[in-house]
Amino acid sequence: xxxxxxxxxxxxxxxxxxxxxxxxxxxxxxxxxxxxxxxxxxxxxxxxxxxxxxxxxxxxxxxxxxxxxxxxxxxxxxxxxxxxxxxxxxxxxxxxxxxxxxxxxxxxxxxxxxxxxxxxxxxxxxxxxxxxxxxxxxxxxxxxxxxxxxxxxxxxxxxxxxxxxxxxxxxxxxxxxxxxxxxxxxxxxxxxxxxxxxxxxxxxxxxxxxxxxxxxxxxxxxxxxxxxxxxxxxxxxxxxxxxxxxxxxxxxxxxxxxxxxxxxxxxxxxxxx
DNA sequence: AAAGTACTCAACCGCCGCTAT
DNA sequence: TATAGCGGCGGTTGAGTACTT
Numbered sequence: 001x002x003x004x005x006x007x008x009x010x011x012x013x014x015x016x017x018x019x020x021x022x023x024x025x026x027x028x029x030x031x032x033x034x035x036x037x038x039x040x041x042x043x044x045x046x047x048x049x050x051x052x053x054x055x056x057x058x059x060x061x062x063x064x065x066x067x068x069x070x071x072x073x074x075x076x077x078x079x080x081x082x083x084x085x086x087x088x089x090x091x092x093x094x095x096x097x098x099x100x101x102x103x104x105x106x107x108x109x110x111x112x113x114x115x116x117x118x119x120x121x122x123x124x125x126x127x128x129x130x131x132x133x134x135x136x137x138x139x140x141x142x143x144x145x146x147x148x149x150x151x152x153x154x155x156x157x158x159x160x161x162x163x164x165x166x167x168x169x170x171x172x173x174x175x176x177x178x179x180x181x182x183x184x185x186x187x188x189x190x191x192x193x194x195x196x197x198x199x200x201x202x203x204x205x206x207x208x209x210x211x212x213x214x215x216x217x218x219x220x221x222x223x224x225x226x227x228x229x230x231x232x233x234x235x236x237x238x239x240x241x242x243x244x245x246x247x248x249x250x251x252x253x254x255x256x257x258x259x260x261x262x263x264x265x266x267x268x269x270x271x272x273x
Numbered sequence: 274a275a276a277g278t279a280c281t282c283a284a285c286c287g288c289c290g291c292t293a294t
Numbered sequence: 295t296a297t298a299g300c301g302g303c304g305g306t307t308g309a310g311t312a313c314t315t
Binding site: 052059106107 | 280281282283284285
């Protein structure tokens with residue numbers, strides 16, 4: 001015998017989440033932390049599959065998420081990581097604090113892919129386009145067209161490997177520096193440190209599991225509290241929940257935290273009243 | 274102003290590796 | 295050891311929105 005089914009498929013709600021459902025999920029996770037997702041719907045009083053709850057939380061409700069479009073330097077980082085890792089969006093997202101795999105995947109498909117094609121770069125191989133129409137047809141899944149080491153050292157048509165360094169020198173990155181905001185600068189610093197980190201670089205090139213980004217160093221704003229406990233470690237959820245509730249009193253934006261949108265803030269306000 | 278088209282992105286689907294039973 | 299659920303992942307879909315004609 002195997003395990004018990006994760007959820008009763010009958011009576012499970014699908015489709016967009018309501019504010020009420022979000023509220024229940026947020027409250028539950030802030031109170032109990034991330035436990036087994038299978039149990040979450042029942043315990044939180046949601047008629048959702050555990051999988052759906054996990055997705056909603058990780059892609060939308062998580063307080064450490066950045067919001068808004070990726071800036072130019074983030075885009076460049078995605079392009080570069082994609083050149084190394086292919087469509088492994090979760091791996092790419094792991095190197096971009098505050099961004100989700102889904103978000104990066106969407107952005108790749110809707111913005112970056114087109115941008116690269118426009119620039120005459122094949123989004124699959126990250127080399128010069130040989131045949132634009134062919135590239136468009138096959139751009140969805142790099143790994144399917146590459147095998148073994150090619151996955152990690154996407155060869156250019158001329159046989160030379162597309163290296164991290166070559167992307168740094170890439171003109172679009174240089175251009176992006178000119179119009180860089182403070183946020184851009186932070187990401188650029190991250191990107192540069194990535195390039196300078198020999199150990200990480202070798203991990204990337206060898207497809208080993210790279211050293212995890214030290215999320216303890218994350219600072220969401222100069223003035224506000226950092227997310228030391230919440231970012232990737234949910235063992236201190238009581239602290240996290242307390243801090244989130246504190247945010248209501250001071251105003252979330254005062255902390256430089258735009259992670260919660262208006263709906264989220266309303267939810268917290270309602271809960272507090 | 275209305276209709277048609279293109280775009281965006283949240284959410285679902287199905288697969289895979291791991292693991293509990 | 296076999297079976298089946300869980301968690302996670304990448305691919306895809308479709309409703310809502312923006313833009314164009």
